Amino acid sequence: MYLSTHNFFIKKHYIFAAVILLFVSVKTIAQNVSSPYSIIGIGDIENSYFNRTSGMANTGIAYRNSQYIILNNPASLSVVQSQLFLVELSSRAKFVTYSGKGITGNLTGKDFSVERLSLGIRVNKWWGSSVGLMPFSTSNYSFSGTKSLQGTSSTLPVEYDGTGGVNRYYFANGFRITKNLSAGINTSFLGGSLIQQDSLLTSDLSSGLFTTKNIYIRNWYLEYGLQYHIPISKKWEADIGATYAHKTGLKAEYSALVKDERGDTLSNRVTKNDYFTLPNSTGFGISVTKDKKLSFLADYRFQDWTSLNIKGINYSLVNSSRYSAGIEYSKKKQYANILYETFNLQAGVFYHKSYLKINNEQLDDRGFTLGAGVNSKRSLFGYNIAFEYGIRGTQFSPVKENYTGLTISISYKDFWNTKGKKYF
């Protein structure tokens, strides 16, 4: 009896998951906060994991938490609590103020979008697993320009609009190898389209040419992780972690659709098949925890873009480095022999030299985060809110973005597949 009820709930989870996945896919279309730099490369590469670590500036290569899906390092999945079924849904509201060399006036943008859906389980004693969807990169911009009218010295007005992005559909697994050593692998399918539309109008605006260029990107992407747990004393414990992803060529199919002002298709074809290469990426992290309450974390992430030699007019892609540090206070209570968290508080800082070098200036991004989370006493829900304030670029950059983000993660925990006997 009890068993069949459980199966019913598990089915329900999957139905909900499917519905939510649909909305998450819609999100990439609806997202509309301008990110001018996302016209370059593969778009804005997302540095946030939209999870429990977001309040600590996404510092978490050495972080592990049995109640949450931590994708910063897939090895951490090996500690997901037995018999738990985890669902996490994260969304982010973002508000950006734009300034910088090329910008006059007070320009702002805002949006709200669902960013991540994850399902996680502990498969057996030594294996934790998670599947889900989250953004890998996004492209979102809009500007007016001119295009020379060939055959004359004059120009025509043109509007550019960039949308789309690359989604990450992942299947991550963490394995406990020895008592303290875990390893993980995150197998992702990266897929999505970077879309650029340009609307070219004749000088009297009566006719026009509407070109939609689509770069359809897809391939498998593997990330590996290790975590080692070091019990130092009764009070103190430490973890160290490392991640690595090998250089990967993403298939990029370039296509272009041209329509006229009446909507008639003038041309629609694949223009080239190419690759967009992601470089070798490495990350190192350390975490020190006192009394299972207070944790100090630091991460370093590095991507070897320079060796790929990707260049364009006025820009090149160069090695990116991200330094971050975070602190977490976790208030726990004991039920029977289980430590149960009631709330947590977090803070973090980061400094990121991004992969974009524009006019010989490497664009950087720095800021701080604050986070807080509670676990409902009356339900199986947990809520984490992370506030982020950051500045991308400087006043000498073409565009400087001052942004505020609010990431809300809702996690749901349920018990599953107990086979009627393996309670705690």
Added chain:
Amino acid sequence: MQQLIFNMKKIGINYYKYYLLFLILSAVVLVSCDKTKIQFGQDYVDNSYSNIILVDTLTAQLSTVYSDSVSTTASGSLLAGNYNDNVFGKLSAKSFFEIVPPALTDLATNAAFDSLELIIRPDKSYYGDTTFNSQLSVYQLSNPLAFPLYQSQFYNTTDFSVDPNALGNVNTLIYPNNTDSISIRLSDAVGKNLFDLYKTKDYIMQSSSNFINYFRGLQLSATAGNMHAIYGFRDSVVMRLHYHEINVFNESKYIDFVFYNNDNTQFNEVKADRSGTPLSVFNGPNKEVVSTITNNVAYLQNLTGFVPKIKFPTLRSLLLRPDFVKILKAELVIRPVKNSYNSITPLPPVLYAVPTDQSNTLGSPLNYVSTAGIVTTQTGSLVTDPVYDENTEYYYDITSYLQQQILISTNNQNGLLFVPPTPASLSTLNRVIIGDQKNTQGGLQLKIYYVSINP
């Protein structure tokens, strides 16, 4: 512990459903649609794939289509006068029309004839120098205005003989912008005769056809030798017969004989003596002469048989361009030759662009369809530049016309004829001298914007 988990589950699952639904809905609703425009990125776009390219080097082949006769039947306007045009030659215009008596009424037995006059009103159209007096004459036709067998048209070349003695003359200054009536006193003898016939209710006065058979009609013309101008008059002509009745006082009365055109016989004769002018090459039958033979110009004066035509013989060379996809927009600008027009020989304010083929028969004029879907006939939207005389032009959007023409793979002899709309084309002598693409004094400009996509 198990009890606790059970309770959590009971409450939690309900929450879970509604909370997620709420979250998803709010995410969808909160996303607004205005994306901030940031002027960054022009350097990073690849503009080479699709483009609009302007080609203004394609040939617009200009020619003059000459017709030796132009139908002027029922033109709605009476033309009379002479003008010596240094390009179009010595032009003389005469109008032929019928008048009919009103329904018969009883006149007092003592009613007596006074006078007969023809009342005409200028219709504001003119051609020539209007600062000189004109001498207009009215003649009675020798024969009724009857069509030749199997015909129902009179032409600018048609002539009818008249009684050489004028019924009346007037020598007056005509102000073409003033529509005050002009009176021409006609012969008393003719007037007295008509009065008697009317008073006695003669058979002749009993129907229009009886009267026309008897009286035939009138010709309005200008005295030969006075070459200053040709005027247009409204066809609401009245021949007014004045008489009086003797009661206590003499009471003046009149009978109006009115313009009659139920048989469509009103027409204007317009003759041209082109000897010694550049247009003398057109003497003879119908012909089409390319502008290179006529000094890089083409002529328009519909009433005397001149209509310009433009063909696009090299249009299909666009298809040889590997990047060509389609004509996005095509504009044709026609510029009259500098100093070829003035207030004496004005430009037609409206010129239709009318598709035609080798036979030079007129199709329906090109339309313009606005973005709102409203269809209007293109008028050429004449812009005059009285100061520099450089930007006087007619403009046509020939996009859809050329989009059709480029599809024709056989030897394409189609073109556009440029004519004023009727009735203006039949009632005015407004003229244009158009330069071709090689004419430095103003000429044709053909601009084709095409969609280019990298092959």
